[in-house]
Structures are given as C-alpha cells and as structure tokens.
Amino acid sequence: MGITILFKLLFVHILSDFVLQTDSICKGKKKEGAAKVGFQILHSLIHAVLAYLFVAQWDNWIIPVVIFVTHLMMDFIKSDYLKENMTTFIIDQAVHIAVIFLLWFSLYGYAEHWFEWFSYYLSNPRLWALITAYLLILKPTSIFLSLFIKRWTPEESASQSLPNAGKWIGYLERILILTFILAGKIEGVGFLLAAKSIFRFGELNKAKEIKITEYVLIGTFASFTIAILIGFITSQLL
Known part of the structure; x- marks a missing residue:
C-alpha cells in the first residue's frame, strides 16, 4: 500500500508538470501581477487535486495541502529569483520530488525497514x-x-x-x-x-x-x- 502511494504521487507529478501544464500556463506563470499569481495557483491546484484523487484517501488532507503550498512556493521562487536554464529545471524537479518522498515517508514509510535497507547497501x-x-x-x-x-x-x-x-x-x-x-x-x-x-x-x-x-x-x-x-x-x- 505504502509504495503504491509513492508511485502514484510520482505519476501525478509527471502528469501535472509535463502533460497537463500547457503552453498557456507556462507563459501565464511568467506574466506580471495578478495574472502570474493566478496561473501559478491554477498549476499548483492541478497538482494538489490530482494527488488527492489518485491517493484516494478522502480524510487525508495533508497530501494535497502540502503539495499545493510547496509547489506554489517553488513556482514563485523560480519565476522571481531564478533564471530559466537547466540548473533551475533540475533544482525545481529535485525540490518537488524531495517533497513527495518526505511526505510519503513521514506518512507511510517504515523507518526501521528503510534504515536496514540503506545500511545493507x-x-x-x-x-x-x-x-x-x-x-x-x-x-x-x-x-x-x-x-x-x-x-x-x-x-x-x-x-x-x-x-x-x-x-x-x-x-x-x-x-x-x-x-x-x-x-x-x-x-x-x-x-x-x-x-x-x-x-x-x-x-x-x-x-x-x-x-x-x-x-x-x-x-x-x-x-x-x-x-x-x-x-x-x-x-x-x-
């Protein structure tokens, strides 16, 4: 069950960030003022809603809230403080994937088993x-x-x-x-x-x-x- 949720969250991230993020959303996130914020909220909301639907634990609001907030924050930092290049892309994806792993590990991971696995390898x-x-x-x-x-x-x-x-x-x-x-x-x-x-x-x-x-x-x-x-x-x- 736990590992399945991890793969679902990774799938949702790829789907939302690369398939459902249209050119209009990408351009909208680079605009100025309220329009930029609106597109950033829309993109983060797509991530959060799909994560909530795919995980399908209807009483668990932590996952969509954390994904929404962290994605919105990263989009804001990326658009305002980082240049659009390969380094920024890698940092952006690394942050989102790290959030997914930390979120999954804190909710569903079995720390003892994972520590044993890491120590073995x-x-x-x-x-x-x-x-x-x-x-x-x-x-x-x-x-x-x-x-x-x-x-x-x-x-x-x-x-x-x-x-x-x-x-x-x-x-x-x-x-x-x-x-x-x-x-x-x-x-x-x-x-x-x-x-x-x-x-x-x-x-x-x-x-x-x-x-x-x-x-x-x-x-x-x-x-x-x-x-x-x-x-x-x-x-x-x-």
Whole structure:
C-alpha cells in the first residue's frame, strides 16, 4: 500500500508538470501581477487535486495541502529569483520530488525497514564498485584522454567545435558503454560505435579533413577502450 502511494504521487507529478501544464500556463506563470499569481495557483491546484484523487484517501488532507503550498512556493521562487536554464529545471524537479518522498515517508514509510535497507547497501562492496566505475569513466578518464591526444590536436578543431561538446559526448558515450557491459548487452557498444561513425566520420574521403578525422578516431577509440576495460573489470569484480 505504502509504495503504491509513492508511485502514484510520482505519476501525478509527471502528469501535472509535463502533460497537463500547457503552453498557456507556462507563459501565464511568467506574466506580471495578478495574472502570474493566478496561473501559478491554477498549476499548483492541478497538482494538489490530482494527488488527492489518485491517493484516494478522502480524510487525508495533508497530501494535497502540502503539495499545493510547496509547489506554489517553488513556482514563485523560480519565476522571481531564478533564471530559466537547466540548473533551475533540475533544482525545481529535485525540490518537488524531495517533497513527495518526505511526505510519503513521514506518512507511510517504515523507518526501521528503510534504515536496514540503506545500511545493507551502503556496506555492500558491489555498490561501491559500481559507483567507483562510473566516477572513473567521467572526469579522470576525460583528463587522461585530453592529455593523451593533446599531441595530435589540430589547431582548427577547437574553432569548429561547440564549447565543451566533446567532453559531454565522451561522458555520455562512456556511461552508455559501461551500462551496456554491466547489463550484459555488449552488442550495444557496437551499435553505439556505428551510430557515432555515421555522424563523425562521414568526411573521411575529403583530404583536407584527414587530420581532424584521424584525431577524432584516436579520441573515440581511446575513449571506447578505457570504458570497455573498466566495464569488463567491474563486471568481473561484481
């Protein structure tokens, strides 16, 4: 019963925040004066009413009240004090999800069982091996790769790239490679390499692009090699 309510509250949040929040509501929350407040109240009310209906505990008014108040407060802070960017989006969603978890835990959670569960996993070496592997393929590997391919970096490559795009492409591809290997789906690595080849290596036949293409090939294969090695080592440790 308790875990079902948690999933219902998460479902309601996604439904209200992304499906039922129309463009007119989004634009209305950015207006000035009473109109903005009205749209913020409407959006928060949708969250609260749906939470009340889906949980279906008609004598429990704590859930809709808390969700309404916290959502309205967060919308007010976001519209008046925060810029509209990725960081704000993550903060906004993290706050709403944290409220849902805290609300559910305080009303339906079984603290003793959850503490036992957390203590078990925190003392489990498999968890720490996974965390270490994912951390290792991010910043440490990125630094190593930048130093490794520095001698081959063409002067024109920096001006032709988006800022930090290569770094984030590397992060994402290594996360996918490690996940594929740990999930036992090694064929996914081949699909990823083929997909990247289509986008990055199409200029190989142009002589003026040979240096950049070779540079990208070295970086790609080095990144794939490190991620695959870490993946296989981690899978053996697990």
